[in-house]
Amino acid sequence: MPIYLYWGEDDFAMSQAISTLKQDNLDPNWIQFNFDKFTGDKEDSILSALMQVMTPAFGIGSRFVWLFETNICQNCSEELLTQLQRTIPQIPESTHFLLTTSKKPDARIKSTKLINKYAKVVEFALISPWQTEILVKKVEEVAAEKQVRLTPEAIKILANCVGNDSRLLWQELEKLSIYQGNNQQLIDEETVKNLVNVSTQNSLQLAQAILGQNIPYALELVNDLITLNEPVLRIVATLVGQFRTWAIIKTMIELGEKDDKKIAESADISNPKRIYFLKQEIKNRSAKQLLSSLPILLELEASLKLGADPLNSLETKIIELCNV
Structure with a gap:
């Protein structure tokens, strides 16, 4: 009884794996008879999928039943759990039952424990940009x-x-x-x-160049971003977000806070492990320096919204930021 649980936010990597799984187990001549896809967030649809997995495959190849974006591993009624307990151990070897969800399964609930017992679980997590x-x-x-x-x-x-x-x-x-x-x-x-038709530069690299007070590189990045039609207000929003995060972290460090979880919570960062890397980035900057960058960025945003020339405005304020 081949059962699979695919979860995570990297939808493209997951779709590639699903495509491979289907190709390996479905005969193309019998796919319309042996492939079924059900919505996984409605109990009636889930029960229909469980009924279908018990149906033998027609013709050549296996049956493939896909429960798409299911919430079984987050919320499962007693009635549905009972049906899962009856069905999953009895699924025929000729049926491949795939459950997918973008959400992390809740390991505490009974339905997740049941599926983990019988299924091959694969995580498709997006790699954090700083890794x-x-x-x-x-x-x-x-x-x-x-x-x-x-x-x-x-x-x-x-x-x-x-x-x-x-x-x-x-x-x-x-x-x-x-x-x-x-x-x-x-x-x-x-x-x-x-x-490669993407810039080797991005707004986060621009923030790093400003932090490092590297004016020539920062101006080069600005020109690259504008040439590639990156929306100027999006560039500024990224810079504001990054400098705000740096400022909060450095302020808490200077106030004596050592708990990375508390720092992450204050900076609105979901993964406390990221704090280590951010600390390294700002180890040579003071909270005063980082905080003084924010009014400059807000002035830049205001001038752009009032119709100022994007390239000239960015270049002027980037030089000012680098000299803070």
Whole structure:
């Protein structure tokens, strides 16, 4: 009785895995008879899926029943739990039962414990943007899967370009695969920069450049972002959010707070582990410096909303921010 629970927010990676699972277990000539997809947040629909998994497959191949975006692992009535307990152990070997959800299963409830007992559970979590080593490793894995050969520096550039966007990573590696063809030479960083249609720069990098008081690099990033038609108010919103977070963290540190969980809560950061990395970023800056950046950013936002020239306004205020 092959049962699978796929969960997580990386919907593209999950969809790729689901596609592979279907291809491996469904005969294309019998797919209309043996494939069923049910909405997973309504009890009637879930009960219908449980009835369908007990139906033998027609013709060649297996039956595939997919319970989409189910809430079984978050909320399950006693009646539904009873039906799950009756059905899951009896599912035929010829049926593949897939449950998917973007939400993390609640390990405390009985339905989750039951499914965990019988199912293959796979998490499809988005990699946090600051986990650069994991992002690089992800690029390496997908590149190897697609047989695209890249230099280590090219891998880093590509990871920086696509971030945690699995769909974009897949698309860009498809492009690089076509470019490489049968050529066994490694693709270098310059080739990646020329072929990948996303900026190697983003607003968070701009914030880092300002924090490091690197005026030439910051101005280069501004020009790149404007050239790529990045909405200027979105750039400012990102800068405001980043400097606000840095300012809160540094203020709490200077007030003597050592509990990362409390700091994360005050800074509205869901993962306390991120605090360690943020502390490293601002170790050479004071709370006063970081706080004084916010009025400058608010002035920039106001001037842009009043119709000021985006590039000139950004360049002027970026230089001012770097000199704080």
